[in-house]
Amino acid sequence: MSNEASSREAYRASVLHSIGNPTHMGIENSFQYFEDGLLVIKDGHIEALGHYRELSEQLPTSLNVIDLRGQLILPGFIDTHIHYPQTRIIGAYGDQLLDWLNNYTFPEEMRFSDVDYASEVAIEFFDQLLMNGTTTALVFGTVHPESVDVFFQEAEKRNLRMIGGKVLMDRHAPEALSDTPETGYQDSKNLIEKWHNKGRLHYAVTPRFAPTCSDEQLAMAGKLLAEYPDVYLHTHLSENKQEIAWVKELFPESKNYLDVYDQHGLVKPRAVFAHGVHLCDEQCHRMAEAGAAVAFCPTSNLFLGSGLFPLEKVEKIGVRVGIGTDIGAGTTFSMIHTMGEAYKVMQMQSCKLHPIKSLYQATLGGAEALYLSDKIGNFIPGKEADFVVIDPEATELMKTRMEHCKNIEEKLFVLTTLGDDRAVSQTYSLGRRVYSRDN
Known part of the structure; x- marks a missing residue:
């Protein structure tokens, strides 16, 4: 019914x-x-x-x-990048990206093998979204398929238009949070068959980021996108300079960070790359050509000291841009507050962000980034x-x-x-x- x-x-x-x-x-x-x-x-x-x-x-x-x-x-506000399993570590002190992952994120995400724990957090997460006026979000789960099941179950109860996916991560991560290319593929495939396009729900193939994914696993992610062309791709890109240097070391054959994903067929419409703080023009042109999007996450970029997102450059080249809270490195579920922080990020670059532009990014712009503007956004x-x-x-x-x-x-x-x-x-x-x- x-x-x-x-x-x-x-x-x-x-x-x-x-x-x-x-x-x-x-x-x-x-x-x-x-x-x-x-x-x-x-x-x-x-x-x-x-x-x-x-x-x-x-x-x-x-x-x-x-x-x-x-x-x-x-x-309703549209959050184009957020991690529901990080709800309880919001405001964790004192680290930049890679140390923050090891010291806070990974220990917390290990707890999501417990379905009851995951369910508790999912309820808290959706309560916070709705309390802040967010009605659609693109959401990371954990490596555990159960974490995605409880996410979609809670979204379905509330009849929300939501997008989520199981993290793919087969290296440079704790063993308890690692899958394999084969299990990641099969678990994702099962979740797609179960949840994608069920009511208002959509699935996102979700490699955490290039450093935690082998070439084999990225290839499996590309295989899923080829088999299910209307699912999403959700990952991270060019957030932190140390991260970018690590990617260069791990993938010496790639032209740049985006090219790592592109070589595996992951740069396409409905691909959303979180952050993009340090993108070069070549990467921006490729994203625009492919119809991919960037999620601008101002509170997270400031909190982790990652840098200032070059909104004017990225958008001028033609890349779709949404806005994201990036809980839990982001410091608020409020898209209203996030819009205010985006203004400050642009001020630091001597650029003015008009409030009507902020509203666009948090609503219709997010819908366009997610290819949902025929359904939501205005x-x-x-x-x-x-x-x-x-x-x-x-x-x-x-x-x-x-x-x-x-x-x-x-x-x-x-x-x-x-x-x-x-x-x-x-x-x-x-x-x-x-x-x-x-x-």
């Missing part, structure tokens, strides 16, 4: 969504804002959006209109009704500051600067409320 919303309802509030990339369309043409708007939902999908005064006259008087005036409706009629209700006066400071804002762009910037999970009043998935701050 489907748990889609089967009723027809409308929501009256301020409504803001992206309709295109501001870099290509210009800021003023890339969004729609209805100060007194009406969002109409039917059978879990967007039926109509417009000004309340105009649209309400076209609808039957019997329609249930939920009055949310004073609040702001945005599309409020075009026919799309799935994933949305978040924002309280712009969630704190006294936000209330005071909002009173002095002149337009929606300024209000949005204040939200990304001062806001976090406290600003999320409600979260809806496929037209059904899945989180309320008041309950």
